[in-house]
Amino acid sequence: MPMTTHAISHLNANGLTNLEFILQALTAVGRLPCARPCGELPAHFTVGNMENLYVERHGKGWVANLQFTNVPKGLPDCAGTPSAHPFEDAHSAFMAGMALVCQVATGSAELPFDQVGDNLVVVADH
Numbered sequence: 001m002p003m004t005t006h007a008i009s010h011l012n013a014n015g016l017t018n019l020e021f022i023l024q025a026l027t028a029v030g031r032l033p034c035a036r037p038c039g040e041l042p043a044h045f046t047v048g049n050m051e052n053l054y055v056e057r058h059g060k061g062w063v064a065n066l067q068f069t070n071v072p073k074g075l076p077d078c079a080g081t082p083s084a085h086p087f088e089d090a091h092s093a094f095m096a097g098m099a100l101v102c103q104v105a106t107g108s109a110e111l112p113f114d115q116v117g118d119n120l121v122v123v124a125d126h
Helices: 018-028 090-106
Strands: 003-008 050-058 061-068 078-080 114-116 119-125
Antiparallel strands (some): 003 119, 061 078
16 A cells, blocks of 8 residues: 655644644544543543643643543543643643643554654555
8 A cells, every 4th residue: 555644844734733633643544543542531531522732831841731522520621741740842742742642542652653853744554
């Protein structure tokens, strides 16, 4: 089968949000859809309930947060990188946030792309 390579130098170059990019990349490499990967997470922490992935300043560093929708009352609506140990820069937090989405969605934090300079390159079998 031929390989398709997608290089995206800026995630919003194609009008994609961070979350849309990572979910499309996981789909392109055949890791989505998949069975629910981890029974330890709250039941509403599913791909279908993922709403937003964002990076924000926290103290002297940066954290990434994955926000969910359709959250039962009293349960968490967010999963994130540890605020007690923020990343030194926004890019590191961003990459950790992408890995968090992969972990929740597929059970593996392995990223479905390579970083080549300023580009994120997704290689998919088609």
